[in-house]
Amino acid sequence: MPTAAGRDLRRAVTTWGSYSWGYADVGADIYVALGLVVGAAMGAANVAFAFAGIVYVCIGLAYTELAAAYPVAGGGQFFVTRALGDFMGFIAGWAVLLDFTVDIAIFAWATVAYVSILIPWFDTHGLVRFLVVLAVTAFLTFLNILGVRQSSRLNELVTGIDICNETFILVAGFLFAWHPQMLLHTMRLHWPHTQELLLGASLAIISFVGLESISQAAEETQRPSTVMPRTSVALILTILIFALAYSNLVLGLPDMHGQPAYAFLGNTDNNDKAVAILAAQLPVIGSLFKLYVPIVGALLVMISSNSGVYGASRIAYSMGKFQLLPGWFQVTNPTTKTPTGTILFFSGFATLVLIVAYLQGPRAFDFLGDLYAFGAALSYTLVFVALMTLRFTDRAAPRRFRMPWNIRLTIRGVGGTVSLLSVVGFLGIASILVFTLLTHPTGRIAGPGWVLFGILFFILYRKRSGRPVLRSIPRDWVRHHQQTLINAGELEMLDEYNAALRGTRPAASVRDGR
Numbered sequence: 424m425p426t427a428a429g430r431d432l433r434r435a436v437t438t439w440g441s442y443s444w445g446y447a448d449v450g451a452d453i454y455v456a457l458g459l460v461v462g463a464a465m466g467a468a469n470v471a472f473a474f475a476g477i478v479y480v481c482i483g484l485a486y487t488e489l490a491a492a493y494p495v496a497g498g499g500q501f502f503v504t505r506a507l508g509d510f511m512g513f514i515a516g517w518a519v520l521l522d523f524t525v526d527i528a529i530f531a532w533a534t535v536a537y538v539s540i541l542i543p544w545f546d547t548h549g550l551v552r553f554l555v556v557l558a559v560t561a562f563l564t565f566l567n568i569l570g571v572r573q574s575s576r577l578n579e580l581v582t583g584i585d586i587c588n589e590t591f592i593l594v595a596g597f598l599f600a601w602h603p604q605m606l607l608h609t610m611r612l613h614w615p616h617t618q619e620l621l622l623g624a625s626l627a628i629i630s631f632v633g634l635e636s637i638s639q640a641a642e643e644t645q646r647p648s649t650v651m652p653r654t655s656v657a658l659i660l661t662i663l664i665f666a667l668a669y670s671n672l673v674l675g676l677p678d679m680h681g682q683p684a685y686a687f688l689g690n691t692d693n694n695d696k697a698v699a700i701l702a703a704q705l706p707v708i709g710s711l712f713k714l715y716v717p718i719v720g721a722l723l724v725m726i727s728s729n730s731g732v733y734g735a736s737r738i739a740y741s742m743g744k745f746q747l748l749p750g751w752f753q754v755t756n757p758t759t760k761t762p763t764g765t766i767l768f769f770s771g772f773a774t775l776v777l778i779v780a781y782l783q784g785p786r787a788f789d790f791l792g793d794l795y796a797f798g799a800a801l802s803y804t805l806v807f808v809a810l811m812t813l814r815f816t817d818r819a820a821p822r823r824f825r826m827p828w829n830i831r832l833t834i835r836g837v838g839g840t841v842s843l844l845s846v847v848g849f850l851g852i853a854s855i856l857v858f859t860l861l862t863h864p865t866g867r868i869a870g871p872g873w874v875l876f877g878i879l880f881f882i883l884y885r886k887r888s889g890r891p892v893l894r895s896i897p898r899d900w901v902r903h904h905q906q907t908l909i910n911a912g913e914l915e916m917l918d919e920y921n922a923a924l925r926g927t928r929p930a931a932s933v934r935d936g937r
Contacts, residue, residue, distance in 0.1 A: 442654040443582035448526070448734065449631060449662045450585060451727035453669055454720050455533050456629040457701070458694025459792045461673055461685040464623020466613030468685065469670040471623035472630065476663050478855060479631035481848025482803050484826045485810050487655035491648045491823040492813075493904070494911045496741045498734075499806040504745055506809035506816065508895040510881070513747045515805040516738050517877035520769070521870065522632060522798035523738065526731030527773035528780065529791040530724045531559045536695035536788070537721035540703075540713075553781045557774060563729045564770040567736065568756070568763050585723045588716065589665055592698070595708045596672045606675030609683040622862035625796050628855050630666045632799045648913045652824040673701060695788040696720070735769035736762050746896055749884060793863045797870030800856035807849035815839035819923035820904060821916045 464471040489502045499519060504512025535556050539545035545552040615623065676684040684704060688697040699720050702712035740762045743753030756763045776794070780787040813820070815837050826842035833839075860867045885892045901924065908917040 442658060443579040445654060445658045446582045446586070446661065447723070447726040448730035449658060450582065450589075450665070451530060451723040452630040452632060452662075453589075453665055454537070454698045454724050455529060455695070455727075455792075456626060456666075457669055457673065458688050458697030459626045459629065459789070460623050460670070460689075461697070462689025462691075462694050463615070463626055464620055465615045465685065465689070466610040466674065466683075467615050467620050468623060468627075469610075469667070469674055471620065471627040472666050472670040474624050474851070475627035475631060475855070476666055478628065478848060478851035480659055480663060481826075481844050481851060482631070482806070483655060483659040484842075485807060485845060485848060487652050487659075488822055488824050488826050489806070489810055489813070490651045490655070492820050493907070494648055494651070494913070495907055496737045498738065498741075499802050499809075500738050500747075501741055501745070502809045502813070503802075503805045504747065504895075505900065506812040507805070509745070509747060509891075510893055510895075511805060512745070513742065513877070513881050514874060515802045515809075516742045516747060517881075518798040518805075518870075518874060519802035520735055520738055520798070521873045522795060522802075523731045523735035524769050524773050525776060525791060525794045525798075526632075527560060527563070527728050527735070527770060528731075528776040529788075529795060530728035530731060531556050531563070531773075532777065532780065532788060532791060533695050533724040534559050534721050534728060537699055537717045537724065540696055540699050540717040549781075553777070556777060559725060559728065560770060560774060560777070563725070563732050564766055566729065567732045567766050568761055569759060581719075581722045581726050585719055586661070588719045592702045592705075592712065592716070593665075593668050593672060595712075596676065596701075596705055597668075599707045600677070600705050601672055601675045602677065603675060605677055605683065606671060609674045609685065613683065613685075618862060621858040625800075625855055625858040625862055626792060627666075628796050628800065628852075629792065631662060632795070648821075648823050648911065648916055669698070669701075673697075676701070676704070691785050691789065731773070732766060732770055736765040739765045739769065745898075746885075746888070746890060747881070749888075790865060793865040794869055795866075796855065796859045796863070797866045798873070800852055800859055801870070801874070803852045804849065804856055807845055807852065810845055811841055811849075814841065817900075819920055821919040821923070823916070 460471055461468040486498070490498070493502065493505065495501045500512055500516030503515035535545060535552055538555075539552065545555070673685050673688060674683065684701070687693060688700055693700050696717070699712075699717045702716040703709050705712060739748055739752040740755075741753075742748040743750050743765075752765045752768075753762065754764060755761060776791070780790050783790040810826070815834060818839060826844050828843040829840040830843065831838065831840050859870070863870075882892050890896055904920065905917060908914070908920065
C-alpha cells in the first residue's frame, strides 16, 4: 500500500528524540495535573495518582507492544482500525483528537501561567495574558510547519533540563521539608468524599496522557521496532516515579504556618502553576527554585503544547491515509514533509477552545481540565480491545515486545494469548471513562457531543465519497505490513513475518480489516 508523492513523512527522530517526544507530552503533565488533582482529591491525591498510575503502566505496555509490532503513524487510531475496522478506528482517532486539541490549549495556557510567577503583571491584565497564550500557540504552529526535526531538537533540549530539575526538586523536598506525620495527618483529616475521589482519579490520568506520542512518530523514527520499546519502558518508569513522588511530597509538606500545603496549591489561583509554587515553598533552597523553576516549567509545558500540535496533525494524517478523514488531511508540504494544512486546522480549533476558556473567567483552567480526560479514556479503552483482538487475528506479525503475564486461550477455534495486564488496563481505563462522565460537568457533554458530531461527519464523508459507512474498505493488510517493515528498515522482522505467514495461513485471511 504505497504512499503517493507529497504524502510521505521524513525519518528524522532518533532514540533520544523518541524518548523526548514522549516526555514532552507526558513529562509536562505533572506541571498541569498536580494542582487540579490535589484541589479535587485533597488528602487522597496520592491514591488518585496511584490508581491512574497503575492504569498508565498497562496503557504504556500495550502501546509498547503495538507500536513495536506496527510502526505506523497514527498510534491508537491505526491499531483500532487494524483490529476492529474503519468505524471503530474513526471513533478512536476522533476521540483522541479532542484530547490533543485540548492539549494544545491547556499547555499553552499553563506556559503563560508559569511565566506569570516571574511577571505578576500578567495576573492583573487578563486580556494581555490571553493574547500571549495565543502567541505561544501561533509560534508552536509555525515550528511544526517547519518540520519535525526542529520540533524534536527543542523537545530534546528541554527534556534533559527538566528531568534534572524535577529530580532536584524532589530530593530537596524530601530532604528538607517532607514530614511523614504530616502526610498521615493530611490523609486522615482531609480524606475526600467518594465523588471528589473519583474526580481526582479522572483528573490524575491527565498526568499520564500522551505516551502514544512515541508511536505517533513511528514513521519518522529510525529503526522504530528496536527504539520504541526501549524509550517507552524508560518513559513509563520515569513518569510513574515522578507522579507518585510529587503527590506524596505535596501531602507531607507544611506551609509557612505549619498547615498542609496542598490546599494552597490546589486553589484556582495556583492550580495552573502548582509545581513552581511548591518548589518556591521549600526551605533552604526555595529561593533558588523561585528564580528558575517557573522558566523550566514554562518551557516544558510549552513543548507539551507543541506535542499536541504534532500529535493531532499526525493522527489526522493517518486517518486521511486510511480514508477515515478526507485525503486533504494527509497532504504534506513537498519541502518540509509536514502536513501543513492539518497543523493549521487543529491549531485553529485549539484557538477556539482557548477563547471559550477565556470567557469562563477564573475557572478557565478548570474548564480546560474538565475537557481533557474523556477522549483519551475512550481511545485507550478501544486500544486494549484492539490489542487483545490482534493477538488472535494477526498472530503472524512479529512482536519485539509483549505485555507480560500471558495465558493461552482458544476463541471460536482460533488460538492466541491474552495478557492479564491488558485485562487490568482495560477495566481500569474503562472505570476512568465512567468517572469522567460522572464527575466532569463540561466533559460529559462536550466529550460525547464531540464523538456524535464526528460520527455524523464520518457518515457524510463516507457516503459522499462512495465508501461504506459501517463496513471497512477492503485492504491488503499483509502487503501493507510488509511495506511498513521495509520502510522502517526492519528487514529481519519482515523475514519473520513472511515465514510466519507461510507456516500459519494464506495471506487472504488477513485482508479486509480483520
